[in-house]
Amino acid sequence: MGVYTVKEPCPWCTATPEYVKYHDEEWGVPTDDDRIHFEFLVLESAQAGLSWLTILKKREGYRKAFANFNPIKVANFDNKMVEILKANPDIVRNRLKIESTITNARHFLAIQQEFGSFARYMWSYFDDKPIQNKWKTMAEVPATSKESDQISKDLKKRGFKFFGSTICYANLQALGFVNDHLLSCPRNKTCADLGKQFRPHWL
Template sequence: MAKSKSSTIKRCEWCSNDELYQAYHDHEWGVPVHDDRLLFEFLILEGAQAGLSWITILKKREHYKKVFADFDPVKVARFTETKIEKLLQDPGIVRNRLKVNAAVTNAKAFLKVQKEFGSFDKYIWSFVDQKPIQNTFKTLKEIPAKTDISDQMSKDLKKRGFKFIGSTICYALMQAIGMVNDHTTDCHRYKPIKKLSH
């Protein structure tokens, strides 16, 4: 019975019939995130996703959490060359040397931002004046891959030493952490997300 109910729910077009994908779409995507640990998690996962599908990363997410010290930036910043080599042998993550190295580099840059702004949350949300942008896209085709804001964010993050943080990755991050509401207007999550103004 639950299954047939699930199939009648209107979701964003990109959300396939995969239960993991649907759970992510229904409970996380577009919900404003203000917890630094979770922001760091999305930063790492979005970087790992570059060039791959998000479902690939979602399936590896639990393992990432395990091997990346529960996404604790302090611990990840201390990863040694030996630890990185070990991670590159692990089939449970995306075994790309540049991406794994970037995760460690980004942890160090993340800690510097925390020190400067008091929290990464305060810094990253400053790009939208601490308030989610409410879009009204009717179809998937209308949703941009990047925007002027994601361009600015990417430029600033790169200046601060972050890697794997191009404008498209930044926009995907903005969507994931609720800085923009990009659920299409016919999606069952559009209105509930719109109510989450902060």
């Protein structure tokens, strides 16, 4: 029986309940919500050098520590707040990552000001339409793409930290810019249908 007819979830998601829930409910769903975009910017940046499972388990800790992922509030965090966050066991206690999250929040707001929304900036690299990939195996799924190279390069110029092309591509996968569910995964069709229906609010 071929890979197309056997419906099984993406193999990376089956290890833990956290992965299963994330895969089945969030991963690959396109969105134009800036709050969600900022949340994943924070989480993906924190992941650098760590497993995504580590970050998923700390997600609620991040939500509480970073003002429910409100970029305006995070952009106003000061050095005293950095010290408080560095002592918080519910997040990754890396000073550089904490400071970069605050800096990234400020640059995030600058992009909102320039483009009307951060999501609009990101979707401009895709002509406002998700890419529907048709991978058969995990070995085919890339770690980076032309778009992730372009976005990460531009964001670096704008001052963003901990958001290289690999982290950027993981972000694109998570937020539905690309549908990287395998063809054998039921979520491939679900996310493809969501992608066809997706119409950003600025259109």
